[in-house]
Amino acid sequence: MKLFEYQAKNIFREKGITTPRGILIRNMEDLDAAVADIGLPCVLKSQVLRGGRGKAGLIRLVKDAESARNEAQELFASEHNVHMILVEEAVSIASEIYLAVTVDAVTSTAMLIGCAEGGVEIEKLAATAPEKIVTVKVDMSHGLGGFHVNNLVYGMGLPTELIKPVSAVVRNLYKTFTAYDAQLAEINPLFITTDGTPIAGDGKLIIDDNSEWRHPDYPLSREQFDSQVEFEAAQEGIPYLVFDGDVALMCAGAGLTTTVFDLINDAGGTVATYVEFGGANYTKAVRTMELCLETPSKVILVVTFGTIARADVMAQGLVEAIKTHKPQQPIVTCIRGTNEEEAFKILREAGLEPLTNTEEAVQRAVDIAAGRA
Amino acid sequence: MSIFVNKQSRVIVQGVTGKEGAFWAKHMKDMGTQVVAGVTPGKEGQNVDGIPVYHSVRRATAEHPADVSMLFVPPKFTKDAVFEALDAGIRKICTIADGIPLHDAIEIRRAAMSCGAMVIGGNTSGIISAGEAMLGTIPYWIERVYRKGHVGVMTRSGSLTNEVTAEIVKGGFGITTLIGVGGDPVPGTRFAELLPLYEADDDTHAVVIIGELGGTMEEEVAEAREAGIFTKPLVAFMGGRTAPEGKRMGHAGAIVTGGRGTVKGKTAALIQAGAKVAKRPSEVGPLLRSFLG
Numbered sequence: 137m138k139l140f141e142y143q144a145k146n147i148f149r150e151k152g153i154t155t156p157r158g159i160l161i162r163n164m165e166d167l168d169a170a171v172a173d174i175g176l177p178c179v180l181k182s183q184v185l186r187g188g189r190g191k192a193g194l195i196r197l198v199k200d201a202e203s204a205r206n207e208a209q210e211l212f213a214s215e216h217n218v219h220m221i222l223v224e225e226a227v228s229i230a231s232e233i234y235l236a237v238t239v240d241a242v243t244s245t246a247m248l249i250g251c252a253e254g255g256v257e258i259e260k261l262a263a264t265a266p267e268k269i270v271t272v273k274v275d276m277s278h279g280l281g282g283f284h285v286n287n288l289v290y291g292m293g294l295p296t297e298l299i300k301p302v303s304a305v306v307r308n309l310y311k312t313f314t315a316y317d318a319q320l321a322e323i324n325p326l327f328i329t330t331d332g333t334p335i336a337g338d339g340k341l342i343i344d345d346n347s348e349w350r351h352p353d354y355p356l357s358r359e360q361f362d363s364q365v366e367f368e369a370a371q372e373g374i375p376y377l378v379f380d381g382d383v384a385l386m387c388a389g390a391g392l393t394t395t396v397f398d399l400i401n402d403a404g405g406t407v408a409t410y411v412e413f414g415g416a417n418y419t420k421a422v423r424t425m426e427l428c429l430e431t432p433s434k435v436i437l438v439v440t441f442g443t444i445a446r447a448d449v450m451a452q453g454l455v456e457a458i459k460t461h462k463p464q465q466p467i468v469t470c471i472r473g474t475n476e477e478e479a480f481k482i483l484r485e486a487g488l489e490p491l492t493n494t495e496e497a498v499q500r501a502v503d504i505a506a507g508r509a
Numbered sequence: 510m511s512i513f514v515n516k517q518s519r520v521i522v523q524g525v526t527g528k529e530g531a532f533w534a535k536h537m538k539d540m541g542t543q544v545v546a547g548v549t550p551g552k553e554g555q556n557v558d559g560i561p562v563y564h565s566v567r568r569a570t571a572e573h574p575a576d577v578s579m580l581f582v583p584p585k586f587t588k589d590a591v592f593e594a595l596d597a598g599i600r601k602i603c604t605i606a607d608g609i610p611l612h613d614a615i616e617i618r619r620a621a622m623s624c625g626a627m628v629i630g631g632n633t634s635g636i637i638s639a640g641e642a643m644l645g646t647i648p649y650w651i652e653r654v655y656r657k658g659h660v661g662v663m664t665r666s667g668s669l670t671n672e673v674t675a676e677i678v679k680g681g682f683g684i685t686t687l688i689g690v691g692g693d694p695v696p697g698t699r700f701a702e703l704l705p706l707y708e709a710d711d712d713t714h715a716v717v718i719i720g721e722l723g724g725t726m727e728e729e730v731a732e733a734r735e736a737g738i739f740t741k742p743l744v745a746f747m748g749g750r751t752a753p754e755g756k757r758m759g760h761a762g763a764i765v766t767g768g769r770g771t772v773k774g775k776t777a778a779l780i781q782a783g784a785k786v787a788k789r790p791s792e793v794g795p796l797l798r799s800f801l802g
Contacts, residue, residue, distance in 0.1 A: 239611065241695045241724065244618035277616050317612050319694075344611035346584065346693075379753070390692060391666025391721055394748035399789060401751040414668060441671040443634060443648045473671060474648055494672060495791055 137343045139354060140183045142222045144339030147316065152308045153323070155336045158224035164208060170223040171204045180204065182211050183220035185360060190256060192216065197226060219359045227335055232325035233292075234258050234269075235306060237313040239320075245273040246313060248284065248306065250292045254325035280310045297332055305334050317347030365430050374417050376427055381406025382505035384433035384465070386424055388414020388440040392494075396439050399495060405502030408433035418445035421453025425461050436463060437501040439470045439494055447471050447479035455486040466504050470497035511638030511686040512661070512706040512713070513601060513629070514542075518642055519575040521566065521599075522547045523582055523590050530581030531557045533646050537579070540649050542642040545573040566597040577601040579635075579644045584608035587631060591617050595626055603644045604630040604697070614695040621697060628697030633689035634667045645689070658683020660797065661707040663700050664719035665692050665726065666748070673719050673746050673790050680794020682801070685713045694724065701729035704739040715742035715800055717793060722749030722772050731778035742800035743784035746793055747772045 139147075145155040159170040160183070171178060182194035189195050194216060198204040211218050234254035240247040251269045253261060262269055270291035272284050285303045294302055305326060313321040322340040329335060343351055361367040362378075369376035383405050387393040393410060400407055409431035413424045418440075428436060440450055451471050458467065470491045471479050480490040491497040503509035514520070520537070524530040525547025535558045538544045544560050546569040553564040563569035566578065578594040580587060584606040594602050602621070609617070609631045621628045629636060635645015639657035649655045654674045660682050664670040670689065677684065688703055690696045700718060707713045716739070720727040727747065733739050750772040769775075776786045785796045 239615060239695065242699070242729070244615050244622065244695060246615070275619060276612065277619055314612065317610055319611060346608045347610040347612070349585075350610070389666060389668030391664075391669030391719065391748045392672060394721060394752050395669055395672070395790065397752060398748060398750045402789070441668045443646055443667070443671070473651075473668075495789060 137345060137348060137354065137356070137360075138185050139341045139343065140185065140220070140359070141181060141339050142183055142220070143354065144341035145336060147312060147341060148308070148323075148336050148339055151312045151315070153305055153312070153336050154333065155339070156224045156227050158222050161208075161221050161223060162219060164205070164212065167205060167208050167221075167223070168201065171198075171201055174223050174225050176200060176204075177226045178204070179224045179226055180207055180211060181222040181224055182214075182216065182218045183222055183359070184216050184218060186216070194218070217362055227327050227337070228330045229327045229337075230330045230332070231328045232337070233294075233302065233328060233334070234324045235302075235309055235326050236320065236322040236324070237310050237318070238322075240273060243273055246276050246310070248272040248274060248288050248310070250288045250306070252292045252294055258324060274310070276314070280307065298328065298334075301332070301334050302326075305336075312341065316341060317344045317350055318342060319344050365427065369411075369427055372423070374420070374424065374427065375410075375412035377410045378431050379407045379409060381408045382434040383501050384408045384428045384431065384436045385410040386413035386428055386436065386438045388412065388418070388442055388445060392439060392441060396437070396494065396498060399498040400502060403499055403502040405498075405505055413438065413450070414440050414442055414445045418442060418450055419453060421450065421457040422460050425454075425457035425463065429461055429463060433465055434505040435465050435501045436467045437470075437497060438467065439497060440473065442473035445473065446475050447473045448475040448482060451479035451482040451490075455482060458486070468497050468501045468504070470494055510710050510712045511641055512703070512710050513627070513638070513686060513688060514577055514636055514642045514644055515638050516541065516543070516641045518577050518601075519543050519545045519573070520577045520579055520642070520644065521545060521569050521573070521575045522560065523566065523578055523580045523594065525549055525557050525560060525562060525581070526552050526555060527581055529646075533581065534558065534560060534579075536649075537643050540643045541640070542644070545575050546570070566593050566599065570597050570599070575599065577603070577644065580604040580606065582606060584610070584631065588613040588617055591628055592620060595620060595624060600624070600626040602626065602628045602697075603633070603636055604628065605633055605635055605645050606631040608632075609693060611695060614693055614697070618695055618697050627702075629688060630691045630693075630697055632693045633691035634670065636686065636688050637684075638686040639684045647687070653678050655687075656683035659685060659712055659714040659801075661685050661710070661713040661716040662687040662719065663703055663716065664689050665696075665721050666719055667692070669748055670719055673717065673793055676790045676793045677717060677797065680797055682794070682797055685710060690726070692721075699729060700726045701733045701738075704730065704733050708739050708741065713741065715744065715797055717797070718743070718745045720745060720747040720775065722747070722752055723770050725769050727775040728769050728778045731775075731782040731784065734782040734784065742797070743779070743782075744787060744793055744796045744800070745775075745779050745784055746787040746790060747775055750788075
């Protein structure tokens with residue numbers, strides 16, 4: 137789960153990393169007081185989970201109360217689903233640094249990443265001048281050693297006076313990474329103020345989805361999703377995506393789903409929505425179809441090949457879902473796996489043709505969507 | 510022959526008295542796997558379908574020497590269970606747990622690497638050496654998917670595996686050993702680490718990898734082939750060629766993978782290394798045919 141900047145910064149502070157002073161507001165009424173408290177000039181930072189907020193115009197520097205009101209109004213009204221704004225003090229910056237801790241799957245270590253030139257161009261730098269980016273691998277069962285930190289900060293070529301304060305940030309960022317079961321803890325940029333103090337200008341913290349039960353203070357919240365339906369699906373643990381094409385997909389497993397997605401595109405079709413029908417949700421056909429019908433589509437395509445997720449149970453569920461929701465669009469089924477013969481029988485009795493070949497099923501669905509079948 | 514697990518393998522099952530564990534341990538036995546003992550703390554003295562149960566791996570292996578452990582243990586307890594098996598001297602471990610915390614997975618893989626063990630999984634359906642032995646939850650009884658033959662299979666996916674393996678069989682081939690390395694970001698064992706085993710297995714004439722977008726496991730396979738570590742025919746199928754750009758992991762993700770991870774990039778690397786890449790599952794059989802005649 138990716139946290140909002142304000143949440144990441146709350147955690148950073150708790151772990152000893154300095155951040156700019158800031159106040160979170162959720163509506164215009166709280167703006168004036170927040171601006172008065174923080175002081176002018178200040179920065180209005182939209183709390184959304186997408187990257188590239190600066191380039192998208194979602195971060196605004198304001199110099200007086202009136203422009204603060206105008207800009208905040210614009211942000212709340214923007215198409216980017218801005219529910220919260222972090223009003224933050226403007227910091228006088230001498231330089232910007234990049235720091236992160238993430239995971240290296242190959243060596244199975246925590247990886248510290250540092251670069252003396254932080255900011256939005258860090259990925260470009262990784263491609264053009266990779267020698268400027270320093271990486272240090274840490275065996276997590278041994279923990280972070282002083283030498284790891286030294287290899288990072290001296291490798292970055294930092295001026296002598298910054299070695300000590302930046303080392304402290306590295307240690308605290310690693311502490312954050314381990315304490316929060318993070319996939320990523322990133323500060324970009326880490327401001328170095330004109331008086332030489334490191335301050336986290338931004339904060340990214342992604343808690344591993346499989347570790348969320350260890351962090352009950354950070355439950356899923358409505359603000360993380362574009363719509364109420366997506367929020368509800370996530371709470372129920374049902375993978376659910378919305379696109380703007382024609383074919384609604386009820387499909388099982390990441391691998392099979394991405395393959396069906398490819399086959400639909402290859403056949404000239406487009407995907408309207410995808411709802412996971414399989415895995416832990418294989419008995420939830422009625423709910424799955426309800427989610428599926430949230431998005432307009434021309435055909436529903438059901439593709440599964442389950443083991444524990446029994447084909448007969450899924451076929452029976454699908455028949456009940458059709459009875460419950462009475463979808464208007466045609467349904468193409470390709471339900472296979474354990475007890476598939478029984479599944480085919482159930483589908484036939486319900487007037488559905490049980491296809492057994494994924495590519496054929498995809499072609500059928502795309503043809504229906506295009507009015508060819 | 511086969512790799513990792515065969516008729517001679519002596520297997521214990523950790524978590525054998527649970528619903529899943531009991532159900533699949535029986536299937537593993539029915540398929541021919543030598544399941545010599547089971548482990549559930551507090552349940553010593555019971556038996557599951559004739560499999561004697563012990564409090565701990567050490568107590569089980571004291572009575573029944575074993576070289577493989579299959580785990581049906583919830584994700585929260587998987588790290589401890591893997592460490593227990595390693596502590597008892599077992600060096601081949603498979604876990605199906607879906608939801609192992611990331612930092613636990615890092616420690617599991619690291620521990621295995623440091624003592625020369627191999628942990629397969631989590632988030633996998635397991636391993637099958639066709640006609641010999643099975644670890645996990647693989648529907649060996651579906652004849653059109655799991656026929657014995659000469660093709661090794663490595664996969665990151667569950668449902669897609671049945672789909673592609675069915676095409677291998679339809680193409681007139683069968684499998685030696687299928688290993689599901691699992692769909693987690695840090696699997697215990699990576700594709701490229703299994704290649705030397707397939708290379709050394711005389712019965713395996715070719716290998717099929719079933720990959721996906723993300724990570725760098727397919728690129729590592731290409732590198733291993735370029736380096737001459739694996740020289741047999743190689744066919745790949747990967748899902749996610751047209752996937753919309755998904756979640757990005759800040760800038761660090763791009764820095765760690767160096768821009769790798771797209772199916773386009775994986776395809777180019779594999780073709781460069783002499784592999785053939787199927788655009789759709791039904792091409793896998795014909796591509797194998799083009800290599801094996």
